[in-house]
Amino acid sequence: MPTKQQRPVSNPLGLAVLALLYEKSMHPYEMAATLKERHKDESIKLNYGSLYTVIGALERAGWISAREKLRQGARPERTVYAITAAGEAELESWMRELVSTPIKEYPHFEAALSLLPILPPDEAKTLLQQRVRLLEEELERQRRKREEACSQGLHRLFQIEGEYYAAMLDAERAWVLELIRLIGAVPSFTRDWKAWHERRSGTKSARPAVKR
Numbered sequence: 001m002p003t004k005q006q007r008p009v010s011n012p013l014g015l016a017v018l019a020l021l022y023e024k025s026m027h028p029y030e031m032a033a034t035l036k037e038r039h040k041d042e043s044i045k046l047n048y049g050s051l052y053t054v055i056g057a058l059e060r061a062g063w064i065s066a067r068e069k070l071r072q073g074a075r076p077e078r079t080v081y082a083i084t085a086a087g088e089a090e091l092e093s094w095m096r097e098l099v100s101t102p103i104k105e106y107p108h109f110e111a112a113l114s115l116l117p118i119l120p121p122d123e124a125k126t127l128l129q130q131r132v133r134l135l136e137e138e139l140e141r142q143r144r145k146r147e148e149a150c151s152q153g154l155h156r157l158f159q160i161e162g163e164y165y166a167a168m169l170d171a172e173r174a175w176v177l178e179l180i181r182l183i184g185a186v187p188s189f190t191r192d193w194k195a196w197h198e199r200r201s202g203t204k205s206a207r208p209a210v211k212r
Contacts, residue, residue: 016035065081
């Protein structure tokens with residue numbers, strides 16, 4: 001699978017900033033407020049510290065530039081940024097790459113699965129059942145959120161990241177249920193796994209007490 005193309009700014013928040021400035025010039029506070037208003041912070045990690053760091057990196061890359069400084073009353077001065085021609089070209093190139101080309105990512109759950117034998121099979125099964133319950137709760141939350149958005153007339157185009165997220169949750173739920181079935185109903189799947197933990201338990205119990 002292809003690896004991510006190296007670019008001066010690779011944080012998805014940078015992509016979001018470029019997309020906002022593609023619409024119009026904004027100062028950082030307006031960028032953050034707009035992302036939250038549109039619920040993009042559910043798909044793109046957002047905090048003010050990282051936002052200012054990303055804006056600085058985008059400016060150094062020549063993709064955005066400071067246009068003017070605004071001051072309203074006693075509020076701190078705010079810098080308004082605009083996207084440059086190079087920034088527009090980068091935004092389009094970055095989007096084409098992300099939409100067209102799958103890349104290898106490293107989800108935490110995948111890391112945990114790669115080390116699952118550390119836990120005894122019965123405990124792993126119980127924890128996976130808990131995960132299924134939480135996935136189902138999140139799926140229900142997403143369903144209610146979509147219904148509310150539809151009732152407010154929000155076009156489906158602006159909900160597609162939520163649809164994708166829900167589809168991934170549902171696929172994960174189905175996969176985890178199958179893993180639970182394997183652990184609980186297929187002895188050959190857990191035979192060596194259980195034996196390893198039994199040997200570890202026996203070794204621990206056979207260790208002599210530490211003399212004080």
